[in-house]
Amino acid sequence: MSNDTPKTLGQDTLKQVFVHNLNRIYFGKCYLDAHLDHLKSLVSFNALQQALQEFWDDVKKQIVRMEQVYKLIGETPSDKNCNPIKSIVKDEFCLDEGQSIPVLLDMDIMMYLQLLEHINITSCHMLIMVAEQLNYTTAKQLLTECKDESIDNDELFTLIIKEYISVN
Numbered sequence: 001m002s003n004d005t006p007k008t009l010g011q012d013t014l015k016q017v018f019v020h021n022l023n024r025i026y027f028g029k030c031y032l033d034a035h036l037d038h039l040k041s042l043v044s045f046n047a048l049q050q051a052l053q054e055f056w057d058d059v060k061k062q063i064v065r066m067e068q069v070y071k072l073i074g075e076t077p078s079d080k081n082c083n084p085i086k087s088i089v090k091d092e093f094c095l096d097e098g099q100s101i102p103v104l105l106d107m108d109i110m111m112y113l114q115l116l117e118h119i120n121i122t123s124c125h126m127l128i129m130v131a132e133q134l135n136y137t138t139a140k141q142l143l144t145e146c147k148d149e150s151i152d153n154d155e156l157f158t159l160i161i162k163e164y165i166s167v168n
Contacts (some may be wrong), residue, residue: 011134018130019075025123026066027079032116033059040108042103045164048110051156055113058149062120063140072139106164110157115156120148 009017036056043049124147131140134152 029059029063036158045106047160051160055153062146069139114154114157117150120150
């Protein structure tokens with residue numbers, strides 16, 4: 001631990017940690033929301049297209065919930081920091097490389113979306129712990145709902161991969 005890092009974080013520092021990480025997942029989800037239509041258009045497997053629509057619907061609900069969290073804590077979203085989720089999506093999931101068979105593209109999309117959901121699950125888990133410390137009861141519940149949806153989406157993509165492998 002650095003000499004500058006306190007053994008316990010005060011309320012102000014905890015709130016900064018909370019807002020910083022909320023900004024990261026919020027703007028990552030907003031960026032993803034703006035690009036899911038394009039991803040959906042690339043998919044060849046019907047079940048994956050349906051899953052992407054369900055995932056997209058969940059992304060929109062998560063954005064609304066996070067906006068509620070910002071209001072509850074009296075903060076405004078700020079996109080001033082580097083955002084790893086945005087960077088992954090900006091890379092276009094490395095989908096600019098032409099694939100010889102559609103299954104490769106579909107699998108790449110599922111892998112990257114699961115990666116993003118794992119980041120979201122981990123981020124929400126940490127935010128829930130910080131919300132508990134800050135007594136943000138309603139924010140904690142909203143973030144738990146976001147986390148649960150991300151877990152469900154991760155499981156959905158896993159099921160589709162299993163279906164895809166057994167169908168093809």
